[in-house]
C-alpha cells in the first residue's frame with residue numbers, strides 16, 4: 292500500500308491558483324515509508340532576514356515556493372533575539388539609502404520611514420516592536436498564499452544530491468520526516484546547512500565570532516551614567532568569577548521608559564556543533580541572570596527591577612560560509628570593486644566581535660580602517676561550485692571571514708535573499724540552472740522592481 296501523500300506545486304509556467312495541492316498517490320510517491328512528499332519549484336530553507344525576503348521574492352516573481360523555518364515564526368535574528376536594527380540600509384557618509392526592495396518595504400511598513408525614502412539615518416534604524424514585525428512578516432507571507440506555502444516548526448535536516456543537483460531535502464516537523472523535491476533550493480539557514488549536507492564546498496573559521504543572548508529587564512529607574520555603572524558592576528562580577536565574558540555592556544532604554552534591552556553577553560562557541568551550541572544556550576541564560584543579579588546588587592537604579600524575558604535562543608553571528616563561484620573579500624569591499632553581476636549593495640563596516648571581554652564598544656577596531664563606501668556584492672557569491680540548483684543567501688553566502696563581517700548585517704542579508712529569490716524564479720522561467728544564470732540578467736530584473744543594486748546611484 293502506498294501510504295505517502297504528495298503535495299504537487301506545478302511549474303511557474305503553469306497557470307496557478309490556490310495553495311500547494313494535496314494529492315494522494317500522485318506521481319513521485321513511493322510505497323512503504325509513510326512519508327509525506329512535497330514537490331515545489333523553489334524551496335527556501337530558513338525564514339530569517341534573507342529567507343523571508345527570498346521566499347517573498349521568489350513567489351512575487353511567479354515561482355511556487357515553499358519556505359521552511361525551524362522557529363514558529365519568520366524574521367530570524369530580528370524576531371528570535373529581538374534585534375530591532377535595520378543596519379546596512381543606508382550609507383554612513385551621506386545617509387543615502389543603498390538597499391531598497393523588500394528591506395525598505397518592510398521597514399516602511401513598521402512606520403519608521405516612507406516607502407520611497409531616499410535618506411535614512413544609518414546607525415541602527417530601529418523598528419518599534421519586534422513582535423509586531425513577526426506579525427507583519429506572517430501577513431506578508433500569507434499575502435502570497437497562492438504561490439507560497441510556509442512551514443514553521445520545520446527543520447531542514449538532510450539534503451540528497453546526485454549528478455550535481457539536489458534531488459531531495461528532508462525536513463522534520465509534526466508530520467514526521469517529510470521529503471521535499473524542489474527544482475531550486477535557496478539555503479538561508481545562516482549556517483549553510485543545506486549546502487554543506489549537499490556536498491558543495493563550505494568553510495568555517497577555526498574561531499568564529501561569539502554568540503549573544505539578548506534579554507530585557509523591567510522596573511529600572513533611568514539614571515545618569517547608568518551604562519558606566521553597569522560596566523563597573525560587570526567588571527566586579529567577572530573578578531568574582533560570576534561571569535566569564537561580556538562586552539559593552541550594551542544596556543539600552545529602547546522599548547520602554549523603565550525597561551532596558553541588553554546585548555552584552557558574549558559566549559565563545561561552535562554553533563554548528565549541536566552539543567557546543569547547547570552548552571552556549573545554557574551559558575547565555577546563566578550569564579543573563581548573573582548580569583541582572585550583579586546590577587540588582589550593585590546599582591540602586593536596579594533595586595526594584597525584574598527579569599522580563601530572554602529571547603528564545605542565543606544569536607549566532609558567524610558559522611559556515613559557502614565557498615562559491617566568487618568569494619567576496621575585504622579588499623574588494625574596502626576598495627569598492629565593481630562587479631557587472633552585482634545584485635546587492637553592502638555598506639556596513641567590517642564588524643568582527645572578538646572572543647574576549649571588551650569594555651565600551653563591541654570591538655577594538657578603528658572605524659576609519661573598516662568602514663567601506665557602498666560596495667557591490669556579485670551574484671556569483673550566492674552560487675556554489677558543485678550544485679547547479681542551489682543558491683546560498685544571507686550571512687552564509689560566499690565571502691571571506693573579514694568580508695562577511697560586513698555583509699552579515701540584517702538589511703544586506705535581506706538584499707541577498709531578495710536577489711536569490713528573483714534568480715530562482717528567473718532560472719525556472721528561462722529553463723536554466725541557477726548556476727548558469729547570468730547575474731547581469733538577475734540585476735536587470737531586480738532593477739525593474741527597484742531593488743537595486745544602488746552602489747553607483749547618485
Ligand SMILES: Cc1cc2nc3c(=O)[nH]c(=O)nc-3n(C[C@H](O)[C@H](O)[C@H](O)COP(=O)(O)OP(=O)(O)OC[C@H]3O[C@@H](n4cnc5c(N)ncnc54)[C@H](O)[C@@H]3O)c2cc1C
Pocket residue numbers: 336337338339340341342359360361362365366367368369372374376377378379445446447448479480481482484502503504605606607608684685686687699700701702704
Ligand atoms: C546577537 C546578534 C546581534 C546582532 N546585531 C546586529 C545589529 O545590531 N545590526 C544588524 O544589522 N545585524 C546584527 N546582527 C547580524 C544579523 O542579525 C544577522 O547576521 C542576520 O540576521 C543574517 O540574516 P540571515 O537570514 O542570514 O540569518 P538569520 O536571520 O539568522 O536567519 C536564519 C534562519 O534560518 C533558520 N534555520 C537555521 N537552520 C535551519 C534549518 N536547518 N532548517 C530550517 N530553518 C533553519 C533560523 O531559525 C533562522 O530563522 C546580529 C547578529 C547577532 C547574532
